[in-house]
Amino acid sequence: MTQINDGVLTILGESIKPGESKEVNFDVANLHTSTPVNVPVIVERSKKPGPTVLFTAGIHGDEVNGVEIVRQLIAKGINKPKCGTIICMPVINIFGFINLKREFPDGRDLNRVFPGSPSGSLAGRVAHKLINQVVPHVDLIIDFHTGGSGRFNAPQLRYSKENKELNDLAKVFGAPFVLYSKNLSKSFRTTCYKLGKPLLLFEGGKSFHIDDVVTNSGVNGSKRILKHLGMLKTVFKSSKPKKACVFINESKWQRAKYSGMFKAAVTMGSHVEKDAILGNITDPYGKFNYFVRASHTGYIINVNESPIVYQGDALFHISTKLKK
Ligand SMILES: [Zn+2]
Structure with missing residues (x-):
């Protein structure tokens, strides 16, 4: 610089x-x-x-x-x-x-x-x-x-x-x-x-x-x-990050198969295996309960927190390819 x-x-x-x-x-x-x-x-x-x-x-x-x-x-x-x-x-x-x-x-x-x-x-x-x-x-x-x-x-x-x-x-x-x-x-x-x-x-x-x-x-x-950069005053403590950062080359949004009420059940940033339950979509009448399962293995880097979703809405952003 x-x-x-x-x-x-x-x-x-x-x-x-x-x-x-x-x-x-x-x-x-x-x-x-x-x-x-x-x-x-x-x-x-x-x-x-x-x-x-x-x-x-x-x-x-x-x-x-x-x-x-x-x-x-x-x-x-x-x-x-x-x-x-x-x-x-x-x-x-x-x-x-x-x-x-x-x-x-x-x-x-x-x-x-x-x-x-x-x-x-x-x-x-x-x-x-x-x-x-x-x-x-x-x-x-x-x-x-x-x-x-x-x-x-x-x-x-x-x-x-x-x-x-x-x-x-x-x-x-x-x-x-x-x-x-x-x-x-x-x-x-x-x-x-x-x-x-x-x-x-x-x-x-x-x-x-x-x-x-x-x-x-x-x-x-x-x-x-x-x-x-040598710019931080010495009164401030700056510790190393607890975990090394994960570099993601490619990622994919997993979309809703159905419209309904949505609740995520996964920790932000966690690593999930394919088919793990990530949340569920229900109807307001207690007749329908669809479990959303991970379409692939990867890190969850974004979660839709909207309680109402439509078919096709983005629900989870999951890494597909990490940097080697
Ligand atoms: Zn912005």
């Missing part, structure tokens, strides 16, 4: 010297009430030169657990680096967050409009500003997400395979799983990849939910990365 920040950092129109802290505003548009809306960017700089790390969350306005992870990094002072610079953006899609929605007010998914445009949709303008005014200053990005619509993700890092730098960083981070997944078109991750900026995407938990195991996995992983 390059180390670029031994001088004054000029970001979003503000100049920040080594040793300074500043909250900078990433404002793009007012609310429909013409109320100004702040999108705080919290910048902490050490006097000692070092790398610049960006922590982002809330690209999806319903993914509150990611916001909680970045909030804890700030509230605990973990974002005050021993060397270099730490930039935190806890809620990027503030419009979605205010409206309790995943998307922007016009229904756009911010993570499908990158790299954006200065004259495009509101989401596109936010994407453009992030890519052009924040990302050029940073050496590493950690972006926090959760599963969507009631589907609970075991804490996992995601990136496309064949990347030694990210593999090494992922081992340091120590989430229980790494899932190799293709870069999606027009996502933040893809754009950063094209710009040569390493990005670790963390997925854990589900929308509109805060889970302590997920939060701790995100906070502890961030501390390990900062320690690895």
Whole structure:
């Protein structure tokens, strides 16, 4: 990683010297009430030169657990680096967050409009500003997400395979799983990849939910990365992960054979054998009870926690092929 920040950092129109802290505003548009809306960017700089790390969350306005992870990094002072610079953006899609929605007010998914445009949709303008005014200053990005619509993700890092730098960083981070997944078109991750900026995407938990195991996995992983980069202050303890992380090459969603009421009966992150009972689907009248059995052997990395499912709904995300 390059180390670029031994001088004054000029970001979003503000100049920040080594040793300074500043909250900078990433404002793009007012609310429909013409109320100004702040999108705080919290910048902490050490006097000692070092790398610049960006922590982002809330690209999806319903993914509150990611916001909680970045909030804890700030509230605990973990974002005050021993060397270099730490930039935190806890809620990027503030419009979605205010409206309790995943998307922007016009229904756009911010993570499908990158790299954006200065004259495009509101989401596109936010994407453009992030890519052009924040990302050029940073050496590493950690972006926090959760599963969507009631589907609970075991804490996992995601990136496309064949990347030694990210593999090494992922081992340091120590989430229980790494899932190799293709870069999606027009996502933040893809754009950063094209710009040569390493990005670790963390997925854990589900929308509109805060889970302590997920939060701790995100906070502890961030501390390990900062320690690895020499940026974690000595007051913070950073322990090695209890288990080595499992690298997953391929995975498959197991879908519901029937519509009905659904209850999972499997521990998140556990390893299951083919045909093991994972849960059951029932009808409301006590006449029907179908046991969902594992279609194949693997690790359970996502569980649908919705009490009602339709035939074809994704129930369990199970690993099919591990990295050798
Ligand atoms: Zn997301």
